[in-house]
Amino acid sequence: MGALCAVLRSLRRSATISGLAVGALALAGCAGSSLGPSGAGGSGDEVTLGLLVPLSGVYAPLGEDMRDGFRLYLDQHGGRLGGRTVKVVTADEGETPQTGVPAAQKLVTQDRAAAVVGVVNSATALGLRDFFHESKVPLLVANAGADAITGDRGSPYVWRTSFANGKVGAALGPAVADEVDGGVYLITADYAAGREMVGGFRKAFTAAGGKVAGEKYTPFGKTQDYQPYLSAIRSSGAKAVFSFYAGAEAVNFVKQYKQFGLADKIPLYGTGFLTEGGVLSAQGAAAVGVKTSLHYSTELDTPANKAFVDAYRKKYNEAPTVYSVQAYDAAAVLDKALAKATGATGEDLAKALGQVGTIDSPRGPWSFDAQHDAQQKYYLREVRSDGGAIVNAVVRELG
Amino acid sequence: MDTYLVSVLNGLAMGSLLFAIALGLSLVFGMMDVLNLAHGAVYLVGAYVAVALLGDGGGPAAFVAAVLTAAAAGAALGGALAAMTRAAPHHLDQALLTLGVALVVAELLTVAFGSDVHSLPAPVPVDGGVRILGETYPVYRLLVIAFGVVLAIAVHRLVERGPLGAVIRAAVADRAMVAALGVNTGRVLVGVFAAGAALAAVGGVLAGPILGAQPGLDEKVLLLALVVVVVGGLGSVRGALLGAVLIGQVQALGVALLPEYASFLLFAAMAAVLLVRPAGLLPAAAGVRA
Numbered sequence: 103m104g105a106l107c108a109v110l111r112s113l114r115r116s117a118t119i120s121g122l123a124v125g126a127l128a129l130a131g132c133a134g135s136s137l138g139p140s141g142a143g144g145s146g147d148e149v150t151l152g153l154l155v156p157l158s159g160v161y162a163p164l165g166e167d168m169r170d171g172f173r174l175y176l177d178q179h180g181g182r183l184g185g186r187t188v189k190v191v192t193a194d195e196g197e198t199p200q201t202g203v204p205a206a207q208k209l210v211t212q213d214r215a216a217a218v219v220g221v222v223n224s225a226t227a228l229g230l231r232d233f234f235h236e237s238k239v240p241l242l243v244a245n246a247g248a249d250a251i252t253g254d255r256g257s258p259y260v261w262r263t264s265f266a267n268g269k270v271g272a273a274l275g276p277a278v279a280d281e282v283d284g285g286v287y288l289i290t291a292d293y294a295a296g297r298e299m300v301g302g303f304r305k306a307f308t309a310a311g312g313k314v315a316g317e318k319y320t321p322f323g324k325t326q327d328y329q330p331y332l333s334a335i336r337s338s339g340a341k342a343v344f345s346f347y348a349g350a351e352a353v354n355f356v357k358q359y360k361q362f363g364l365a366d367k368i369p370l371y372g373t374g375f376l377t378e379g380g381v382l383s384a385q386g387a388a389a390v391g392v393k394t395s396l397h398y399s400t401e402l403d404t405p406a407n408k409a410f411v412d413a414y415r416k417k418y419n420e421a422p423t424v425y426s427v428q429a430y431d432a433a434a435v436l437d438k439a440l441a442k443a444t445g446a447t448g449e450d451l452a453k454a455l456g457q458v459g460t461i462d463s464p465r466g467p468w469s470f471d472a473q474h475d476a477q478q479k480y481y482l483r484e485v486r487s488d489g490g491a492i493v494n495a496v497v498r499e500l501g
Numbered sequence: 502m503d504t505y506l507v508s509v510l511n512g513l514a515m516g517s518l519l520f521a522i523a524l525g526l527s528l529v530f531g532m533m534d535v536l537n538l539a540h541g542a543v544y545l546v547g548a549y550v551a552v553a554l555l556g557d558g559g560g561p562a563a564f565v566a567a568v569l570t571a572a573a574a575g576a577a578l579g580g581a582l583a584a585m586t587r588a589a590p591h592h593l594d595q596a597l598l599t600l601g602v603a604l605v606v607a608e609l610l611t612v613a614f615g616s617d618v619h620s621l622p623a624p625v626p627v628d629g630g631v632r633i634l635g636e637t638y639p640v641y642r643l644l645v646i647a648f649g650v651v652l653a654i655a656v657h658r659l660v661e662r663g664p665l666g667a668v669i670r671a672a673v674a675d676r677a678m679v680a681a682l683g684v685n686t687g688r689v690l691v692g693v694f695a696a697g698a699a700l701a702a703v704g705g706v707l708a709g710p711i712l713g714a715q716p717g718l719d720e721k722v723l724l725l726a727l728v729v730v731v732v733g734g735l736g737s738v739r740g741a742l743l744g745a746v747l748i749g750q751v752q753a754l755g756v757a758l759l760p761e762y763a764s765f766l767l768f769a770a771m772a773a774v775l776l777v778r779p780a781g782l783l784p785a786a787a788g789v790r791a
Contacts, residue, residue: 292764325763353713384617384618
């Protein structure tokens with residue numbers, strides 16, 4: 103019903119020939135499903151899974167890593183999950199809900215995916231919640247971090263293999279309160295993810311006895327030069343800085359933090375996205391010494407992670423990122439859930455997702471909590487120069 | 502107080518970059534009446550030339566080579582754009598055409614360099630910092646300010662004093678009259694277009710160590726350049742200079758003084774100028790055909 107409504111909505115919105123053609127195809131797909139012998143997601147042994155990741159726009163590097171992680175798991179398991187042959191249909195999430203939501207609707211209504219994996223943008227994930235809830239198709243969020251996705255706006259059909267913004271920030275709070283003697287300055291991009299991460303950090307940090315020396319929210323996506331903010335940090339007398347930025351903003355912030363001479367005097371802390379993947383390569387030596395909290399690092403010294411990193415490097419000739427792991431784990435979750443599912447409907451699969459138990463992931467063992475969010479360890483990481491390569495060394499687990 | 506003085510200095514560095522980028526946009530719009538929406542893409546070409554040639558670091562020689570290569574690439578792209586836009590006399594056609602070129606160029610750059618964020622080191626002898634007013638300030642940005650000053654003087658000499666400048670200014674004011682005097686205005690226009698695009702590409706190299714290179718940067722830079730042109734006034738070198746310095750200060754000093762309003766300051770400044778002087782602060786002397 104939700105699918106049909108969505109199709110009708112999209113038809114009303116774009117009364118063009120191509121829009122009509124897509125709508126007609128989608129309707130044809132629906133008709134087939136009600137007559138066909140099997141439930142959603144392909145016939146008999148085969149199951150169709152939708153992969154919704156950004157392949158264009160500013161989030162494309164994340165989307166490519168997620169796609170690679172998901173594919174690696176499939177390749178390692180002969181293209182089969184839970185004993186069934188998997189057909190993966192990939193759709194481009196783009197940058198915003200305007201592109202992400204229709205792409206997800208196409209995966210469910212037209213390609214008839216049994217489940218959809220991916221979603222980087224939190225607004226897209228929140229915008230899709232009702233659609234998946236009403237379509238009774240599971241959505242495995244493999245990045246989008248808004249607290250509400252598994253909080254206020256949770257659904258039996260929405261599960262998350264990645265993280266909640268507030269929890270990543272909160273993990274670092276007690277550690278910074280312990281290490282820093284004096285006030286800490288909070289600075290982040292002015293949008294939901296930044297405010298949630300800083301909010302989570304502040305709560306845990308002040309509860310552990312930490313003092314906030316000041317805070318700033320910089321215009322999201324519009325700030326190229328952080329000098330005015332860096333000067334404010336310097337004159338605030340703060341003894342450390344906690345921040346969250348991603349993508350180009352993370353590169354500019356960390357590089358300028360070094361260029362303007364703050365890195366040598368005021369230690370920089372942040373959530374792990376500040377120094378993850380391609381961002382860290384671009385920052386280079388400027389990032390050395392930055393300490394972050396995250397649920398993964400390529401440097402984790404466990405057999406599971408070593409095997410994963412080796413396999414990933416062999417296949418793609420680059421190091422994995424936390425984004426690859428989140429999608430890799432989504433495939434692992436589906437592997438277990440498809441094996442446990444008693445029937446072929448989305449309801450059966452959603453029920454099976456609640457029974458997957460512990461996932462033995464490269465990031466360490468984790469499981470879904472009562473709210474369908476990943477319950478996992480966080481690590482304190484420090485950027486170090488390791489024989490020329492800049493890596494996120496693991497200092498210790500965060501309690 | 503010292504904090505704000507450093508912000509003023511930083512505003513000058515950003516202003517220098519904006520001047521190099523916006524000058525071509527302003528002259529081309531004022532003179533040829535062409536709104537070149539591919540100007541940001543030309544900038545991005547320059548930035549990626551720098552990534553290709555300086556990605557692993559390099560000395561001053563490599564940096565100069567990158568600047569020259571970017572200038573050549575920018576001039577070639579500008580010449581091509583000039584030829585294309587001559588066939589499209591209407592504003593809407595020109596906007597669509599140059600926007601299309603911008604999209605194609607940006608996509609080609611993404612195909613060639615990937616969608617990751619690239620950053621560039623400043624050339625080796627000037628990659629450190631100096632202490633100014635008690636704060637560490639990157640040496641490279643001081644050089645960018647020096648470049649801006651040299652560029653402003655050189656362009657001012659060329660356009661406001663020399664005979665070539667007289668032709669350019671006359672073409673901005675009344676192209677038909679200049680043509681009637683026997684000057685090949687077509688060649689002048691292509692030359693200005695190419696020179697403006699070359700400057701934008703050079704701006705891309707110079708801004709590399711500060712802003713890096715990534716998909717989407719072209720749109721941000723184009724927007725800033727358009728604001729500079731609107732504030733400064735069309736078709737004038739002095740206007741572009743004043744606009745660039747003003748916008749540089751708004752983004753540095755303005756943000757330092759009023760951080761809560763950082764997102765609105767840029768456009769508030771533009772709106773204020775438009776209210777008081779709708780044609781910009783220092784437009785070209787004679788009216789541009791509207």
